[in-house]
Amino acid sequence: MSPSIPLQEMIRAIRSARTQCEERGVIQRECAAIRAQFRQVDNGGARSHNLAKLLYVHMLGYPAHFGQMECVRMIASPRYSEKRVGYLGAMMLLDEKQDASLLITNSIKNDLAHSNQYVQSLALCTLACMGSAEMCRDLAPEIDRLLRASNSYIKKKAALCAVHIVRKVHDLGELFAPAARSLLAEKNHGVLHGAVVLITQLCERNPEALERFRKTVPDLVQIMKGLVISGYSPEHDVAGISDPFLQVIICFMKDLLVATNTDSTKTVGNAVLYETVLTVLDIKSESGLRVLAVNILGRFLLNNDRNIRYIAMTSLQRIVGTDHNAVQRHRGTIVDCLKDQDASVKRRALELSLALVSASNIRTMMKELLLFLSSCPPGAQIRCVCVSVRYAPSQRWHIDTILHVLTTAGGDVRDETVPNLIQLITNTSELHCYTVHKLYRALLTDISQPSLVQVACWCIGEYGDLLLKGECQETEPSQVTEDDALDALETVLQSHMSSPATRGFALTATMKLSTRITENVDRIRSIVSIYGSCMDVELQQRAVEYNALFRKYDHMRAAVLERMPVIEKNSSGHTNGETAGDAVKEIQPAAVKQTGPLLPQQPANQVCDLLDLLGGSEEPLQPSTALGLPNSTSTAGGDLLDLLGGLELTPLAPVPVYEKDGVSLTLICEKTSDSGMTVTLTASNSTDSDISVFTLQAAVPKSVQLHMKAPSGDFLPARGAAKVTQMVALNNPNKVNLKMRIRISYNTSQGSAYQDTVQIDSFPGL
Amino acid sequence: MMRFLLLFSRQGKLRLQKWFTPISEREKKKIIRDMTSMVLARQPRSCNFLHWKDLKIIYKRYASLYFCLAVDNQENELLALEVIHRYVELLDKYFGNVCELDIIFNFEKAYFILDEFLIGGEIQETSKQVVNRCIESSDMLQEDDSSEWYEVELFG
Numbered sequence: 001m002s003p004s005i006p007l008q009e010m011i012r013a014i015r016s017a018r019t020q021c022e023e024r025g026v027i028q029r030e031c032a033a034i035r036a037q038f039r040q041v042d043n044g045g046a047r048s049h050n051l052a053k054l055l056y057v058h059m060l061g062y063p064a065h066f067g068q069m070e071c072v073r074m075i076a077s078p079r080y081s082e083k084r085v086g087y088l089g090a091m092m093l094l095d096e097k098q099d100a101s102l103l104i105t106n107s108i109k110n111d112l113a114h115s116n117q118y119v120q121s122l123a124l125c126t127l128a129c130m131g132s133a134e135m136c137r138d139l140a141p142e143i144d145r146l147l148r149a150s151n152s153y154i155k156k157k158a159a160l161c162a163v164h165i166v167r168k169v170h171d172l173g174e175l176f177a178p179a180a181r182s183l184l185a186e187k188n189h190g191v192l193h194g195a196v197v198l199i200t201q202l203c204e205r206n207p208e209a210l211e212r213f214r215k216t217v218p219d220l221v222q223i224m225k226g227l228v229i230s231g232y233s234p235e236h237d238v239a240g241i242s243d244p245f246l247q248v249i250i251c252f253m254k255d256l257l258v259a260t261n262t263d264s265t266k267t268v269g270n271a272v273l274y275e276t277v278l279t280v281l282d283i284k285s286e287s288g289l290r291v292l293a294v295n296i297l298g299r300f301l302l303n304n305d306r307n308i309r310y311i312a313m314t315s316l317q318r319i320v321g322t323d324h325n326a327v328q329r330h331r332g333t334i335v336d337c338l339k340d341q342d343a344s345v346k347r348r349a350l351e352l353s354l355a356l357v358s359a360s361n362i363r364t365m366m367k368e369l370l371l372f373l374s375s376c377p378p379g380a381q382i383r384c385v386c387v388s389v390r391y392a393p394s395q396r397w398h399i400d401t402i403l404h405v406l407t408t409a410g411g412d413v414r415d416e417t418v419p420n421l422i423q424l425i426t427n428t429s430e431l432h433c434y435t436v437h438k439l440y441r442a443l444l445t446d447i448s449q450p451s452l453v454q455v456a457c458w459c460i461g462e463y464g465d466l467l468l469k470g471e472c473q474e475t476e477p478s479q480v481t482e483d484d485a486l487d488a489l490e491t492v493l494q495s496h497m498s499s500p501a502t503r504g505f506a507l508t509a510t511m512k513l514s515t516r517i518t519e520n521v522d523r524i525r526s527i528v529s530i531y532g533s534c535m536d537v538e539l540q541q542r543a544v545e546y547n548a549l550f551r552k553y554d555h556m557r558a559a560v561l562e563r564m565p566v567i568e569k570n571s572s573g574h575t576n577g578e579t580a581g582d583a584v585k586e587i588q589p590a591a592v593k594q595t596g597p598l599l600p601q602q603p604a605n606q607v608c609d610l611l612d613l614l615g616g617s618e619e620p621l622q623p624s625t626a627l628g629l630p631n632s633t634s635t636a637g638g639d640l641l642d643l644l645g646g647l648e649l650t651p652l653a654p655v656p657v658y659e660k661d662g663v664s665l666t667l668i669c670e671k672t673s674d675s676g677m678t679v680t681l682t683a684s685n686s687t688d689s690d691i692s693v694f695t696l697q698a699a700v701p702k703s704v705q706l707h708m709k710a711p712s713g714d715f716l717p718a719r720g721a722a723k724v725t726q727m728v729a730l731n732n733p734n735k736v737n738l739k740m741r742i743r744i745s746y747n748t749s750q751g752s753a754y755q756d757t758v759q760i761d762s763f764p765g766l
Numbered sequence: 767m768m769r770f771l772l773l774f775s776r777q778g779k780l781r782l783q784k785w786f787t788p789i790s791e792r793e794k795k796k797i798i799r800d801m802t803s804m805v806l807a808r809q810p811r812s813c814n815f816l817h818w819k820d821l822k823i824i825y826k827r828y829a830s831l832y833f834c835l836a837v838d839n840q841e842n843e844l845l846a847l848e849v850i851h852r853y854v855e856l857l858d859k860y861f862g863n864v865c866e867l868d869i870i871f872n873f874e875k876a877y878f879i880l881d882e883f884l885i886g887g888e889i890q891e892t893s894k895q896v897v898n899r900c901i902e903s904s905d906m907l908q909e910d911d912s913s914e915w916y917e918v919e920l921f922g
Binding site for chain 1: 767780781782783785789790795809843844871873874881885886888889890892893896903907
């Protein structure tokens with residue numbers, strides 16, 4: 001083997017260059033020389049060396065496309081050495097995207113028919129490496145010929161070349177199917193290997209081929225048996241296992257062909273074992289084999305080699321859905337793997353652990369997972385939380401766990417966690433005291449985690465009275481004064497770490513505390529008024545509104561800031577919350593509507609015939625007439641609903657729209673489709689006398705369609721003993737601003753007739 | 767199916783690259799960068815398998831060279847390790863106690879050996895002897911650079 005001296009000298013020169021600049025200089029000189037030499041027609045044996053030099057330069061990352069044509073020329077040369085380097089260059093520089101690749105098709109064709117098998121093999125190798133679809137189509141018949149009639153050296157290469165062709169051009173699979181079948185009868189392992197891969201490819205692409213090759217399964221089993229049982233064959237041996245490569249590939253093929261029996265579970269080394277395990281699990285083998293397979297995986301898990309443990313966990317992941325119990329037995333080992341140093345192993349262990357969590361082992365598992373939290377990537381915390389949600393054994397445990405997650409990694413938690421947690425807290429009324437104490441303490445220690453701070457502020461605001469009472473069965477009693485609580489909230493308000501949303505939470509919480517505490521109301525007023533000139537528009541608006549509550553509507557403050565009702569989750573999206581929020585936003589401090597059921601009397605000159613509405617109402621209607629704030633509690637809820645985004649009140653809370661002389665009318669809206677909704681009107685009578693002939697009439701703007709269903713009745717007994725409901729179906733295809741006028745008429749017990757009209761301008765629930 | 771095989775040194779210099787699927791030059795450079803940074807960042811005694819996009823990456827370090835092989839997701843990783851080892855054995859047999867310098871200065875030979883061992887992303891020949899014999903015969907053919915061809919009988 002004569003060394004190519006010029007090439008090696010160049011390599012030495014490049015390596016001895018001390019700086020990038022020097023190296024570039026050397027390479028540029030060499031490339032110029034190579035280019036010059038390429039232009040010469042013939043310079044003897046140096047051509048291959050030049051191309052080799054160019055390939056080296058290419059590997060270092062420098063451009064070498066000017067060598068493409070030279071490759072084409074060298075491939076066509078009659079000399080073997082030049083062909084060899086030419087084909088190597090073709091594989092490195094040309095790929096199917098280059099136009100020059102088409103030029104070598106003819107050369108390959110000629111070489112495939114060459115008398116020398118090494119030349120043929122070069123051509124086959126190149127075709128299998130970079131053959132484009134057109135080339136494959138052109139040369140497929142050649143390959144087929146080679147598959148049948150040549151020596152085994154060429155046959156094995158042709159088989160793999162056929163695999164490449166089938167991958168590129170699926171239709172040609174038909175062409176190779178018969179040849180593939182006959183190849184299985186070969187003794188040569190290389191050919192067998194190629195044949196098996198080819199058949200695998202054919203079966204993957206084409207289910208009919210699958211059927212045909214199913215018959216070959218006994219042959220394969222025979223081959224496997226031969227490999228396993230037969231004696232030591234030094235050629236193919238790898239550490240005592242005869243030809244593991246072939247065994248593995250046969251196993252893989254049997255995966256597809258659904259063997260009914262495999263006797264391949266003899267212990268023959270880990271790679272083969274692994275492949276057989278996968279085979280057993282994938283095919284519908286009998287349960288005895290499956291148990292055996294899982295046990296083998298369990299043994300892998302205990303292996304010291306990290307690689308083995310990794311693949312064991314990967315395989316267990318695949319079967320945890322079906323063989324859950326079997327995998328549970330290995331839970332301890334898997335959880336131990338969480339503590340491994342290696343990142344890949346840890347990730348696999350985490351996924352598997354999350355899949356293994358169930359109601360029975362949730363406590364222990366969560367303990368482990370929480371220990372793991374501090375060192376693991378952000379995505380995992382969210383999944384931990386989801387998992388805990390599904391299997392929480394008790395509310396208190398659930399809250400504890402989520403708090404723990406928030407304290408350790410609150411920055412990475414998803415946004416929905418905050419409303420979810422709040423909902424959870426409101427639902428567990430017995431734990432309010434405990435929760436608020438815990439959150440308060442958490443707030444005192446650390447205010448950097450936004451989600452935690454938000455939840456804590458909300459709770460302090462909502463359950464401040466419980467906090468200040470001091471006693472709580474579940475935690476140690478601690479004396480929290482009103483000043484302490486307000487200090488905590490003020491710290492949040494003033495901290496530079498708080499986001500505007502967090503500040504909003506804190507401000508609202510401070511406001512709510514004004515009704516829950518007795519002594520420091522002035523302090524609260526001063527805090528709130530400071531923020532009346534805050535730069536942040538949202539905070540400023542809130543502060544101004546709260547100020548208004550203090551000044552003008554102090555009598556309503558208690559009602560507005562009452563405790564929130566239990567929040568129910570429902571699926572009708574954000575609309576409810578946003579509308580209520582919008583309604584609150586529309587409040588101008590000067591024109592704050594009355595809360596609750598009061599409705600101003602329509603001025604006389606505005607009593608219009610209901611039918612006029614249908615003609616298009618041009619009169620300016622006072623925007624504030626109809627819609628009172630839905631519920632006293634939902635005003636405060638409306639604020640928070642903006643912050644919490646997705647959280648909404650149950651849309652089934654009736655909205656009072658009319659109240660006069662003891663007769664009240666409430667409304668519930670439900671969206672039934674994109675443009676349709678159903679409005680349910682409920683009337684009740686709180687006077688001491690009965691009301692009869694109670695009727696409702698409704699009118700809507702022009703493009704809205706209305707359909708009133710039959711009322712439940714027309715008699716309203718005294719003192720709210722019974723109600724009358726009426727459903728109205730609305731369809732708003734043009735999405736105009738929906739308004740509705742309702743005329744109420746009834747007879748009192750004395751016989752006098754009453755009539756009244758009310759206009760509803762905005763519908764909660766839309 | 768194997769997607770690509772890369773050999774690079776501890777300093778991240780590429781010594782050999784073999785791509786079994788058509789990829790643009792830019793993509794290749796990017797993949798090389800990603801692989802070198804990922805593999806070189808691994809701890810010494812960690813697991814040899816990585817996940818990258820939708821491929822499995824199996825790497826093994828031999829002295830100063832990292833062998834990095836990317837396979838499809840359904841492939842057997844342990845077998846891929848064996849493939850890498852088999853290739854190293856072939857190189858060792860050919861060069862006699864192979865070291866990185868051998869591969870640097872005789873990179874085209876390394877490619878030829880690889881082409882006798884793997885084709886189109888699959889294993890071609892499982893017998894070490896056969897591969898070695900083929901390479902030797904090819905080399906003899908190359909030396910005998912005359913226009914006369916002769917058949918070389920091969921056992922197989």
